[in-house]
Amino acid sequence: MFKSNSKALLSKLGPLLGLLLIVIIVTILNPSFATASNILNVLRQVSISALIAFGMTFIILTGGIDLSVGSTLALTGAVAASMLASGMDPILTMFVALILGTILGAINGIIIAKGKVAPFIATLATMTIYRGLTLVYTEGRPISGLGDSISFQMLGKGYFFGIPVPVVTTALAFGVLYFILHKTTFGRRVYAVGGNEDASRLSGISVDRVKIAVYSLTGTLAALSALILTSRLNSAQPTAGTSYELDAIAAVVLGGTSLTGGRGWIFGTLVGALIIGVLNNGLNLIGVSSFFQQVVKGAVILIAVLIDRKKTV
Amino acid sequence: MIEMSGISKAFSGNVVLQDVQFSIADGEIHALMGENGAGKSTLMKILTGIYARDTGEVKVDGQPVVFHSPKEAEALGIAVIHQELNILPALTVAENLFLGNEKTYGPTGILKTREMNKEATRILAKLGLELDVRQLAGELSVGKQQIIEIAKAIASDAKYIIMDEPTAALTDREIETLFSTIHELKAKGISFVYISHRMEEIFAICDRITILRDGQYVGVRTIKDTTFDEIVQMMVGRELGERFPERNVKIGEVKLEVKNLSCDHVCQNIDFSVRKGEVLGIAGLMGAGRTEVAQAIFGYRKKTAGEIVIDGQKVSIANPIQAMNHKIAFVTEDRKSEGLVLDFSIKENMMLTNLEKISKTGIVNKVREEDICQGYIEQLRIRTSSANLAVKSLSGGNQQKVVIAKWLGTEPEILILDEPTRGVDIGAKKEIYTIINELAEQGVAVIMISSELPEVIGMADRVLVMHEGKQTAILQQDELTQETIMHYATGGEKGVQI
Known part of the structure; x- marks a missing residue:
């Protein structure tokens, strides 16, 4: 009994140990990694991708996947930027962007749950559609001149007691999502649907509603990261968020969540996102060429998954 | 050798x-x-x-x-x-x-x-x-x-x-x-x-x-x-006594009536009723449409015709949630694919059907959850050291008891059991029979689908026999023999007994 518990704990802590190892190696190779300013920088970079990865965790736990997150980010970012550029109230803008993200996610969820389309196919299609809509909307050009409203500027560039606001936002989001996933009946249903959809349906869980909810939630989170990104860059790019879905999926998998659903936790995803962030930053500091960086990142993901495999067999 | x-x-x-x-x-x-x-x-x-x-x-x-x-x-x-x-x-x-x-x-x-x-x-x-x-x-x-x-x-x-x-x-x-x-x-x-x-x-x-x-x-x-x-x-390792425990029950009024139920060709014109405290067996060969009847009643399969009457009221049941609102419970045939979430613990499985019970605001009350589950573990004599163990670690019989516990929590008035003792050893079988009897004694109307004829004969008050999607007989307890059931299950007609 104790044995199996400690084993489970070890497998949960595996990703964390991996992160520590990478941090140590990077620090040895270039001590400037461990400076406060660099670490805050890493955290700020990670915060955007982590938000999306949190949503992806919920989706993958139900046994689904969402390839459209990057496009959702681009479209909501563009809409928010153009609203600001035309002088709209920043709070209202943020609100509209979050709602739009939620709707885009809900559309994914409805196609998957009610239309019974495989999540991979459904979101592959909406990924293309949302990206296309972004290009149509922006006419393929970046949107800038967002004005200087303090509340919007703070979102991406501000500091809260010396900590970047995006990091604070992501930490708060993590806390709330952790609570939802592990302490509420909704979280329990997410695991149940991914663990055994038929049994869940037969137990009176409205599987469709759970699915629509997780995709909507991910849409909201993609919009939130769009706002942070737009604020940081002070503009919206029509190509923003390209291949973010892959980083998000990688973070979820690195964190030990099973792609078949039902097994995993959101803390692992946070660690997974940090691993990717530290790698990106660390490889730059060490002076690895940007082409070779991709090889290293891919190899790390592969090694992590292989180790995970070994453990479960 | x-x-x-x-x-x-x-x-x-x-x-x-x-x-x-x-x-x-x-x-x-x-x-x-x-x-x-x-x-x-x-x-x-x-x-x-x-x-x-x-x-x-x-x-x-x-x-x-x-x-x-x-x-x-x-x-x-x-x-x-x-x-x-x-x-x-x-x-x-x-x-x-x-x-x-x-x-x-x-x-x-x-x-x-x-x-x-x-x-x-x-x-x-x-x-x-x-x-x-x-x-x-x-x-x-x-x-x-x-x-x-x-x-x-x-x-x-x-x-x-x-x-x-x-x-x-x-x-x-x-x-x-x-x-x-x-x-x-x-x-x-x-x-x-x-x-x-x-x-x-x-x-x-x-x-x-x-x-x-x-x-x-x-x-x-x-x-x-x-x-x-x-x-x-x-x-x-001990005398088991009677294989099927005695049931002391006064059969009450009609609880559930199924009238002329059909779903495409898999089950056609099924017509029966179950009374409070009664155990109705459904017998037939594999593929005779027994599970499909149960699924249709539970709203898990689309009905193409017929109606369901509960307590004299016609009801519409289009999904399992509505069935549960009418106090129907369904212990499915295949516990691994339809009954349990195998990655979940015993207690998480038990609570699947009634998460509301352990949460007021949507937040799970772990203490209450533990209490409820501990109660079931004792009541159903589930052999485990803790409700937190993975349900996978249990034997077939104990897994089946977890599925039953899951439904006891919904306080069912109509209980459908599909092959409740499949892959369950003899000792646990008898315990499951005892649980079924206790529920019947509390006035639950029970429908029990089973391929094991001795079990159907030992447990049921009446038996509905099906053959290729059609109902071929409803047999009273004094008519129940393996031969009679098989006669109707293989498509025999009334009156032409072999």
Whole structure:
């Protein structure tokens, strides 16, 4: 009994140990990694991708996947930027962007749950559609001149007691999502649907509603990261968020969540996102060429998954 | 012949086999019996090289052997046919038969398809199965798939075939074919290890029977010289008393009426009622549409006609949630695919149906959850040290009790049980019967689907018999015999009794 518990704990802590190892190696190779300013920088970079990865965790736990997150980010970012550029109230803008993200996610969820389309196919299609809509909307050009409203500027560039606001936002989001996933009946249903959809349906869980909810939630989170990104860059790019879905999926998998659903936790995803962030930053500091960086990142993901495999067999 | 002696095996200190012996003579059908968790499958896994033994000796034809992998056991002619068949539905019968053993033009890897088809036809014909071997295996009935598995073993020159619950999914006719196949092969000197919970079958087909209990060898008996009672006693280690416990119940008014229910062609014009405190059995062969009737009542399958009346009120039930609102509970046939979330703990599974009970605001109250689940564990005598253990770690009987607990929490007034004791050992079976009786005594209307005729006869007040989607009879308790039920289950009509 104790044995199996400690084993489970070890497998949960595996990703964390991996992160520590990478941090140590990077620090040895270039001590400037461990400076406060660099670490805050890493955290700020990670915060955007982590938000999306949190949503992806919920989706993958139900046994689904969402390839459209990057496009959702681009479209909501563009809409928010153009609203600001035309002088709209920043709070209202943020609100509209979050709602739009939620709707885009809900559309994914409805196609998957009610239309019974495989999540991979459904979101592959909406990924293309949302990206296309972004290009149509922006006419393929970046949107800038967002004005200087303090509340919007703070979102991406501000500091809260010396900590970047995006990091604070992501930490708060993590806390709330952790609570939802592990302490509420909704979280329990997410695991149940991914663990055994038929049994869940037969137990009176409205599987469709759970699915629509997780995709909507991910849409909201993609919009939130769009706002942070737009604020940081002070503009919206029509190509923003390209291949973010892959980083998000990688973070979820690195964190030990099973792609078949039902097994995993959101803390692992946070660690997974940090691993990717530290790698990106660390490889730059060490002076690895940007082409070779991709090889290293891919190899790390592969090694992590292989180790995970070994453990479960 | 195979002789195993002094076999012990422990997993991380947990002894699952201790000094067990087992032998198989040539051309013998040897049953291996024991309650779930008695160590049958571990013993067979040692025999087939999946597990290494800690102590003991295995001899094949007098030669001591040590298997390091299943391949080595296979090479000596030991084959296993698992309960879940290893048939690839999208391949043809012949392709399945030669899977991993294909005949090719030397090392080119190019298949000799025609030759394999011919050979497959020949092998199957010998087993009494005439069919087009180019047909997809998935199109065959489970019974025929099983025979293909046996043929596969034969094709790889197996001399010892281990069969795990081979008849669980077969109709009576298919069982007959299977048995005659086994008999023919036995005459040719092939031996079988037959693992089953079904006593009637074991007495019908086996020569000897070895009984294990709690990882220990209890004894071996020749079928001719033993009785049901002796075997049961050896298995459970105590007198079990009556197989079906007594039920003291006053049957009340009509609770559920199903009128003219149809769903496409799978079930047609089903018409029956159940009273409070009554147990209605539904009997029939595999595929007769019994499960479909249950699913339709529970809103898990679309009804094409008919109505459902509860307490005299016509109700509409289009999904399981609505069924649950009408206090219906459904213990499904296949607990692994439809009953449990296998990655969940015992307590998480128990709470699946009524999460509201443990949360006011959507936040799970873990203390209350623990309390409720502990209550069920005691009430249903579930053998586990904690409600937090994975449900996977439980034996079949205890898993089934978890499924029942899941539904007790919804306080059902109508309880549908589909094969409630499948894959459950004798001791746990009786406990499940007792639970059903207790619920009936509390006034729950119970519908029990079962393929085990003694169980239907022992438990039900009345029995609805189905054949190919149609209702062929509703039998009263004094009419219940295995012969009568089988008569209607095979499509017999009223009045023309054989």
